[in-house]
Amino acid sequence: MPTPLSGSTGPSRRALLTAGAASAAMSAAGGAARAADREDMDDAEAASVKDDAYDTLLSRAAAQLTGGAFDPADPDFAAALKTLDTQAATWWRQLDRSAGRTALWPDLSPVSDPGNFGQSYTRLRTLATAWATPGTSLTGRAEIAGALLEALRLLHTSGYHPGRPESGNWWFWEIGAPRALMDTCVLLRARMPAEDLAAYTATVAKFCPDPDRRTSAPSLSETGANRADKAVIVALRGLLTRDAATVALARDGLSDKRDGGKNSLFRYVTSGDGFYEDGSFVQHGSVAYTGTYGSVLLGSTAQLIALLADSPWAVTDPKTSVLYDAVDRTFAPVVFDGLMMDAVRGRAISRERARDHHDGAATLSHILHLASGAPEAYARRWRALAKGWIRRNTVTPYPGLVGIPALARARAVLDDASVPAAERLTGHFVFAGMDRVVHRRPGWALTLSLSSQRIAAYEAGNGENLHGWYTGDGMTYLYDGDDLGQYGDGFWATVDPYRLPGTTVDTRARADIGSGAGTGTYRPKNAVAGGAVLAGRHGAAAMELLADGSSLRARKAWFCLDNVVVALGAGISAHDGRTVETIVENRNLHVGGPARTLTVDGRRQPGHDGWSARLDAARWAHLHGTGGYVFPDHPGRAGGLGLRALREERTGRWRDINTGADTGGSVTPVSRRYVTLWLDHGVSPDAASYAYVLLPGASVSATAAWARARPVRIVANDATAQAVEEPRSGLLAAHFWRSGTVAGLTVSGPCTVLVRRGQGGAAVAVADPGRTGVTVGVELPFRVRGVRRADDTVTVAVGRRGVVNVRVGGSRGRTHTVEVV
Structure with a gap:
């Protein structure tokens, strides 16, 4: 069982990130030609961005992958380091490095298949992460770096390049492969020849040119988690090519500047994909998906906000409060002691390697990542939530489920005596x-x-x-x-x-x-x-x-x-x-x-x-x-x-x-x-x-x-x-x-009603979960003399049997309340 993250000593989170940025600071390889669609930053503004801004953010991006500087002997990080090393060493042993190879791993052949090259890039990212992380058996080895560069060339030549049309699952072409590829380029950028970097970023520019549209279906606007993922991909591509306009395009994709905010991740929706004011999150048009797609959106957006902070491309949309409020309104109610409730995980419930504790741990990690750049009033509450979740779950402990970057964030919270461990939400x-x-x-x-x-x-x-x-x-x-x-x-x-x-x-x-x-x-x-x-x-x-x-x-x-x-x-x-x-x-x-x-x-x-x-x-x-x-x-x-x-x-x-x-x-x-x-x-x-x-x-x-x-x-x-x-x-x-009377309570049409009477009066709640009515009348089985408080959709007729009239039309199933005396 992994070592619990309590009572530990060592560098603070701020020290870890600072040291990580310093140790990862390497100049990016030569830039590639900028892509054609650059409307969000003019030439003068782009020219004003200095090289050190790119270097700083690329170092930060590398630290987001490796966790930055830490002591490999520290017991809090030893388990995560061992997990990374074990997996990377396995992929390294199994990697085909022969001269005439046609695939990197036997189980991912042919490499031209989208699922196979998509998974191959993911494995290469794991190898690159282990190579760039101190304390693994692969750390800093020239042989590893060389093999990774050769493997990337094979995937580019035989699998993923601009000359191929999309086939099969679009996700591998537009999100899965480019995300893993850009991460790998960030880690290997000091070793990567300029022509290789240019080729890879050009490939990504074709299949993921912006966060706004589905490349395989240009009329389809990206929404939710897919938009957030693509924004990260485009930002990393912009940093690697030192193209200010591309980075700005990524940032503005979060807010959907291109379409006037229609698909902004920082707005409430009333149908389809996105966050709802009642705390719901929907993806794929009609699926309750807080626990997977919602969590991915949270993670990618939090990563991009943290990555671009204090830079020329910092996220400054005033409506980011929608995302901040979602932590309490959307995510916290469906997390139980660090477990993500399966009712909001969609088809992911069938994934052996992604169970409720895995998705719960991922969400917890994303919340702490977002807390690093959020207003303190939010961050303080989220850290207390996370601390309670981590401490109560001893069945599937958090340290065994996440990597080093997430452990660093969690450790800073657990070591902070001023952060209480929040009780379970009720x-x-x-x-x-x-x-x-x-x-x-x-x-x-x-x-x-x-x-x-x-x-x-x-x-x-x-x-x-x-x-x-x-x-x-x-x-x-x-x-x-x-x-x-x-x-x-x-x-x-x-x-x-x-x-x-x-x-x-x-x-x-x-x-x-x-x-x-x-x-x-x-x-x-x-x-x-x-x-x-x-x-x-x-x-x-x-x-x-x-x-x-x-x-x-x-x-x-x-x-x-x-x-x-x-x-x-x-x-x-x-x-x-x-x-x-x-x-x-x-x-x-x-x-x-x-x-x-x-x-x-x-x-x-x-x-x-x-x-x-x-x-x-x-x-x-x-x-x-x-x-x-x-x-x-x-x-x-x-x-x-x-x-x-x-x-x-x-x-x-x-x-x-x-x-x-x-x-x-x-x-x-x-x-x-x-x-x-x-x-x-x-x-x-x-x-x-x-x-x-x-x-x-x-x-x-x-x-x-x-x-x-x-x-x-x-x-x-x-x-x-x-x-x-x-x-x-x-x-x-x-x-x-339908309309009827029960226990003296009479209604004029379909609805859900709760009434609670006390010495000082009564509280009434009414909803129309069928969304078929315009108004509904609720006749109460007792006298009503007045109204203490009422929603603006509710009126009350006082009398021996008070009547509550509710405008339910257009309220999309929400609850309407009134207190009467």
């Missing part, structure tokens, strides 16, 4: 722009992955996410502070993909998706997906399920009330002659160790794999190490409960779910143990329903006590409404599928 978050809901408590978090005609149920393609069929159908992720390996420990390679927690499914056999070239998404036809939040603490969410390739229909709702989550389903119908199931739990019990006890109504159940049972009379269950499950009676329930339980060991291969060219999984079998609880609705159910309550972290006795006391009552679960009431706190929460 609250309820509705990301209406990407159909995600997150409910966070001190010891756990629950995430809902929904979908609609606006947001894809899944993305698959290029051989990735082959079994992601049900990941957007209401999958419920439960993050437990005592089980941080739940989804990162072989989950996606071994879980039954037909039984994902929270989903209601038709048990038909499914074919692999996304096995061909290119990526695609599936968007269902339902309108309703989302919910409302009250006081940042309580929430209600709903989704209409219109199953893909099946007649299955269902109305699903979730009510998040502090430490309890109530899940309801109604109108579950299908006529295909197949069984329909709702999955309550499918918990990864990992491998080895004692069996975790499953208790049902006070009786321990068998703990051996292969055990299964029908538990139709069960009132509650408890799984040791996870929490409790209660199965209450509810309006609309008919017949037996239909609860089933299973213990099993499941074996799968990462290759079964990902065959991607550069992300494909291994064929090594992976085994994990699971406990699965599900509700069997029978064959072709007609208006079936369900109700279950999740009590995360509850003990056996607490679960039994809750089941007896029933402090939350289910007051409706049908085609009109699904609603719960918590009398002790004065809370009523409901989703209305």
Whole structure:
């Protein structure tokens, strides 16, 4: 296990960066001719930029790759250094250096294939980084530098050069290969002949001339992470060719100066790709992608801001606050103890080498990088967040997941006694722009992955996410502070993909998706997906399920009330002659160790794999190490409960779910143990329903006590409404599928409503997650004398039964609130 980054001594982050810049200062090789499109900096301004400005920034770029100067014997850096050295030494041993070679590595042949030359450049960057980093077995060796220069020539001649048209995956041509190539040129610039540098930068200039357009489709404007990545590539090319206008083009690409800010990374969007004011992040038009593309955008933009700081090309866009606010609004709610929630990682969940802890660590690193140049009010808060995440995750420790530059930034924070380690974020978050809901408590978090005609149920393609069929159908992720390996420990390679927690499914056999070239998404036809939040603490969410390739229909709702989550389903119908199931739990019990006890109504159940049972009379269950499950009676329930339980060991291969060219999984079998609880609705159910309550972290006795006391009552679960009431706190929460009345609460049309009454009055929250209404009226079951506070979209008619009128049209699913007395 890597050495933890606490209580260490050594150079500060500022000292590391300063020394790194000094040690890396080398003059760039001769410049290449400037490219034609240079509109952002005139000749006089370009001529005023002195050579030392380029040298300074190239040294800074090298330090961003190597971490600058550090003591290789320092235990905090030893593990990362060893990881780098081991990987680089492996690539070095396997590198074909023979005279007649046609590829650099046997597994990446032919080198003319875009995936192969793209990955070859990535490996060469690793070798170059190890060569430029002190303390590796490759450091400073002339033999290594010479071999790298020869390898780059082979790739240029046989694979990646201006004379070739793009083929296959555009990403390798326009982002993957040029990014790794420019990084490698930065590291080797003092050894690289001018003609080589000119050839490579000319190649990159053809395939990535600017951050603004897709070269393979010039009418397509780049957005989000792709724009950010291209901006870095163009900036490095400009520095290497000493072309001020090219560097300015890169900087201005962040703000989309070319198109008047239309695709600026520093603006909020209301549809399509980018950051939303509610904290959502979308890429590829309809995919919730905070954890991958959003993180990449954050990282590349942070890198460019830091790279160009205090230079003639410093990023000065006043709207960078959008990016700064996104750290708290977009990223922090979906990071749990350093893990990036899988609900916002799209097809990346199928990547064996990029699991939730890897993407979480990358995001943490990007946040600390951004903090180095952000206003102190932001930076102070982010450093506290990062410190808390690093210290709490001892299962997949941060030092073992990142390289030396990221370790240097983290160490500066951990060594600073003035930076507190922030506690876990708590609250309820509705990301209406990407159909995600997150409910966070001190010891756990629950995430809902929904979908609609606006947001894809899944993305698959290029051989990735082959079994992601049900990941957007209401999958419920439960993050437990005592089980941080739940989804990162072989989950996606071994879980039954037909039984994902929270989903209601038709048990038909499914074919692999996304096995061909290119990526695609599936968007269902339902309108309703989302919910409302009250006081940042309580929430209600709903989704209409219109199953893909099946007649299955269902109305699903979730009510998040502090430490309890109530899940309801109604109108579950299908006529295909197949069984329909709702999955309550499918918990990864990992491998080895004692069996975790499953208790049902006070009786321990068998703990051996292969055990299964029908538990139709069960009132509650408890799984040791996870929490409790209660199965209450509810309006609309008919017949037996239909609860089933299973213990099993499941074996799968990462290759079964990902065959991607550069992300494909291994064929090594992976085994994990699971406990699965599900509700069997029978064959072709007609208006079936369900109700279950999740009590995360509850003990056996607490679960039994809750089941007896029933402090939350289910007051409706049908085609009109699904609603719960918590009398002790004065809370009523409901989703209305149409106009109707529940527990004295009457609405004029579809909406989600939460009402909480107290001694001083009542708070009301209303949303239209279906986005079909213009106005909705909510008649309250009590007298209203006045208004204490109201959103500008809300008006109130006082009286014996007060009426809250809400203009929901155009609000894109957001919550409207009012406080009345």
